[in-house]
Amino acid sequence: xxxxxxxxxxxxxVPVAAATLILLIYVLxxxxxxxxxxxxxxxxxxxxxSTLVVLSETIYGGFAxxxxxxxxxxxGICYYADELSAYYAAVTSAVFTAVAVYAVWYxxxxxxxxxxxxxxxxxxxxxxxxxxxxxxxxxxxxxELVGITGYSLVSFYHYRAKALVAAARYAVxxxxxxxxxLLGVLLIYTATGAVNIGVLGAxxxxxxxxxxxxxxxxxxxxxxxxxxxIAIAMILWTALFISAIFPNHFWLPDAxxxxxxxxxxxxxxLTTAMGFYVxxxxxxxxxxxxxxxxxxxxxxxxxxxxxxxSVFYGAIMIGVEDDVKRILAYSxxxxxxxxxxxxxxxxxxxxxxxxxxxxxxxxxxALAFLCIGYMVRRYRTRNIYALEGAGRAQPIVGSVLAFxxxxxxxxPPTSGFFGKFYLFxxxxxxxxxxxxxxxxxxxxxxxxxxxxxxxxxxxxxxxEIVGKEHLSIIVTITLTTLSTVILLLGIANQWVIDYxxxxxxxxxxxxxxxxxxxxxxxxxxxxxxxxx
Amino acid sequence: xxxxxxxxxxxVSMIVNIAIAVYGIVKKPSMVKKIISLGILSDTVCLLAxxxxxxxxxxxxxxxxxxxxxxRGVDPVVQAFVLTAIVIALAFTVFLAxxxxxMYEVANSTDLHELLKLEIASEEIEQLEE
Numbered sequence: 001x002x003x004x005x006x007x008x009x010x011x012x013x014v015p016v017a018a019a020t021l022i023l024l025i026y027v028l029x030x031x032x033x034x035x036x037x038x039x040x041x042x043x044x045x046x047x048x049x050s051t052l053v054v055l056s057e058t059i060y061g062g063f064a065x066x067x068x069x070x071x072x073x074x075x076g077i078c079y080y081a082d083e084l085s086a087y088y089a090a091v092t093s094a095v096f097t098a099v100a101v102y103a104v105w106y107x108x109x110x111x112x113x114x115x116x117x118x119x120x121x122x123x124x125x126x127x128x129x130x131x132x133x134x135x136x137x138x139x140x141x142x143x144e145l146v147g148i149t150g151y152s153l154v155s156f157y158h159y160r161a162k163a164l165v166a167a168a169r170y171a172v173x174x175x176x177x178x179x180x181x182l183l184g185v186l187l188i189y190t191a192t193g194a195v196n197i198g199v200l201g202a203x204x205x206x207x208x209x210x211x212x213x214x215x216x217x218x219x220x221x222x223x224x225x226x227x228x229x230i231a232i233a234m235i236l237w238t239a240l241f242i243s244a245i246f247p248n249h250f251w252l253p254d255a256x257x258x259x260x261x262x263x264x265x266x267x268x269x270l271t272t273a274m275g276f277y278v279x280x281x282x283x284x285x286x287x288x289x290x291x292x293x294x295x296x297x298x299x300x301x302x303x304x305x306x307x308x309x310s311v312f313y314g315a316i317m318i319g320v321e322d323d324v325k326r327i328l329a330y331s332x333x334x335x336x337x338x339x340x341x342x343x344x345x346x347x348x349x350x351x352x353x354x355x356x357x358x359x360x361x362x363x364x365x366a367l368a369f370l371c372i373g374y375m376v377r378r379y380r381t382r383n384i385y386a387l388e389g390a391g392r393a394q395p396i397v398g399s400v401l402a403f404x405x406x407x408x409x410x411x412p413p414t415s416g417f418f419g420k421f422y423l424f425x426x427x428x429x430x431x432x433x434x435x436x437x438x439x440x441x442x443x444x445x446x447x448x449x450x451x452x453x454x455x456x457x458x459x460x461x462x463x464e465i466v467g468k469e470h471l472s473i474i475v476t477i478t479l480t481t482l483s484t485v486i487l488l489l490g491i492a493n494q495w496v497i498d499y500x501x502x503x504x505x506x507x508x509x510x511x512x513x514x515x516x517x518x519x520x521x522x523x524x525x526x527x528x529x530x531x532x
Numbered sequence: 533x534x535x536x537x538x539x540x541x542x543x544v545s546m547i548v549n550i551a552i553a554v555y556g557i558v559k560k561p562s563m564v565k566k567i568i569s570l571g572i573l574s575d576t577v578c579l580l581a582x583x584x585x586x587x588x589x590x591x592x593x594x595x596x597x598x599x600x601x602x603x604r605g606v607d608p609v610v611q612a613f614v615l616t617a618i619v620i621a622l623a624f625t626v627f628l629a630x631x632x633x634x635m636y637e638v639a640n641s642t643d644l645h646e647l648l649k650l651e652i653a654s655e656e657i658e659q660l661e662e
Contacts, residue, residue, distance in 0.1 A: 075609060152627065161647060165635070
C-alpha cells in the first residue's frame with residue numbers, strides 16, 4: 001500500500017531497545033563504560049538514520065504511515081509522518097546524536113552512567129512518538145514518557161537539594177498539566193467520539209466531507225462545540241506549558257540549570273520545541289478550516305501576545321542573571337517567544353520561519369550549553385565573574401562559545417541571522433509592524449546579555465588561570481561538527497526556507513490533505529479485513 | 533429517576549474534587565500534600581472517564597453476547613483509557629515519592645517554600661559541589 005513504512009514504526013522503538021540493552025548490561029554486572037558508550041552511540045545514530053529515512057520518504061509531498069497490528073482509526077494507533085512530523089523528528093534525533101557524543105565525555109565524571117543514558121534514550125523515544133502519532137490518547141502517553149524521564153533527568157544529581165527542588169517543582173506542575181491534557185482528550189472523545197486527530201479534524205471540518213458516510217468520519221457531534229473548545233484549550237495550555245511560554249515559564253530556569261549539561265542541551269533545544277508541534281497540529285490541522293475557526297482567530301493574537309511577553313521577559317532576565325547556565329535557560333524562554341510569535345501569524349512564511357528558528361535554536365543552544373558545560377566542569381563554578389578568562393585559557397571552547405552566542409544574537413554569517421530575518425520578513429509581509437519591531441527590540445536587549453557572557457568568559461584575559469587546554473577529542477569533534485552545521489545552514493538558508501515554506505503552505509495550512517490521507521488509510525485498511 | 537439523581541451527585545462531587553485537588557497542588561507547600569492532591573486529581577479524571585462512558589439507558593457491562601447489538605452496554609473504550617492512565621499515575625506517584633524521600637534525606641524537610649528559602653543561603657556551598 002502507498003506510503004507504508006516499516007522504518008517509521010520502528011523508529012521510536014530503536015532508543016527503547018538501546019535503553020533496554022544498557023539496563024541489561026547494568027543488571028548483568030558487565031558494568032563497562034565502553035559498552036554503555038557503544039550502545040548509546042549506536043542507538044542514537046540508528047535513530048537519527050531512520051528519522052532521516054522517514055524524512056526522505058516524506059520530502060516534497062510524500063507521506064509515511066505505520067498502523068500497529070493493522071488497526072486503523074478510530075481506535076487503532078497509527079504512526080503517520082508528513083513533512084512537518086518528519087522535520088521535527090529529524091531535527092530532534094540529529095541534535096540528540098551530537099549531544100550523545102558529548103555525553104560520552106561528560107559521563108566520565110558521573111557515577112551512574114548507565115542510568116543517565118537510559119533516561120536520555122527513553123526521553124528521545126517519547127519525543128519521537130509524540131511527533132509521529134495520530135492518536136490523541138497515544139500522544140498523552142508519549143507525553144508522560146517525555147515528562148517522567150525529563151523530571152528524573154533534572155533530579156539526576158540527587159544529592160543536591162537544589163536539583164531535587166527544581167525537579168519537584170517541574171514534576172508537580174507537569175503532572176497537573178498532563179492530567180489536564182488527559183481531561184481534554186477525554187472531553188474531546190465524549191463530545192465528538194474521536195481520539196484520532198484526522199477523525200477529529202474530519203468531524204469539525206467545513207472544508208472536507210467524506211465521499212461516503214463511512215461510520216466514524218461522519219459529522220455527528222454528541223455535545224455542544226463549546227465543550228470541544230474547552231477541551232482544546234486544555235490541550236493547547238499544556239502545549240504552552242511544555243514550551244515554557246510566559247505564564248508557565250516558572251519551572252524552566254531552575255530545571256534547566258540544575259540538570260546535567262547534556263540534559264540541559266536536550267531539554268532546552270528539543271523538548272520545549274515539542275509543545276510547538278502539538279500547538280501547530282491542533283491549531284492548523286484541527287481548528288483552522290473547521291467550525292471552530294472563529295475560536296482560532298481570537299486565540300492566535302492572544303498566543304502571539306504571550307510570545308511577545310516571553311521575548312521581553314527572557315531578554316531582560318538574560319542581562320540580569322549571573323549564573324551562566326541560568327542565562328542560557330532564560331535564553332530558551334526568549335527564543336520560544338520568537339517561535340510562538342511566528343507560529344501565531346497563520347501565514348506560510350511565518351510558520352516556515354518559526355520552524356527554521358526551532359532548528360537554529362536547537363543547534364545553537366546545544367552548542368552554547370556544551371561549551372559552558374566544559375567550562376563549568378573545569379572551573380567548578382557557574383558564576384559569570386568566577387569564569388573570567390576561562391575562554392582565553394581554552395581557545396577552542398572559548399571561540400566556539402563566542403560563535404554560538406553570535407548565532408543566538410543573530411549576527412549575519414551565522415544561520416541565526418537568517419532565522420530572525422525571515423521572521424522579520426514574515427511579520428512585515430503580514431502587515432504586523434509591531435511584531436517586527438519586537439523581534440528587533442528583543443534582539444537588541446538580549447544582545448546585551450549575550451555579549452556580557454562573551455565579555456566575561458572570552459574577552460577578559462586573566463593571566464593567573466591561563467593553562468594548557470586539555471580538550472578531549474570527543475568534545476572537539478562535537479563542537480566543530482555543530483559549528484559547521486550552523487555555517488552550512490547559513491549558506492543553505494534559501495533552500496531551507498523554501499522547503500519549510502512548501503511544508504507550511506501545503507500541509508500546515510491545508511488541513512484537508514491530512515484528513516484525506518487518514519481517511520484513505522482507514523479505507524484501505526478496512527478493505528483488507530475479511531469478516532468471518 | 534434514582535439513577536439520574538445519583539449521576540448528578542457524582543458529577544457535582546467530581547467538580548468539587550478537581551477544585552480541591554488543584555488548590556492542594558498550587559497552594560500547599562508540603563510535597564506530601566502535593567502528592568496526595570495529584571492522586572485525587574488523577575483519580576477524579578479517571579472516574580470522570582468512566583462516568584462519560586456510562587449510558588443510563590442500558591447500563592450493562594460491555595460484553596457482547598450473540599443477539600446483543602452495538603450500543604448496548606457501557607462504552608469500553610474509556611475503560612481502556614482509564615487502565616492506561618492509572619498505570620501512568622502510579623509511575624508518576626512513585627517518582628514523586630522517591631524525590632520527596634531524597635529531599636527529606638538531603639535537606640531534612642519536604643516543605644518546598646522552606647527549601648527555596650534555605651537555598652539562597654547555601655548557594656555558594658552548592659556551587660562548589662558540582
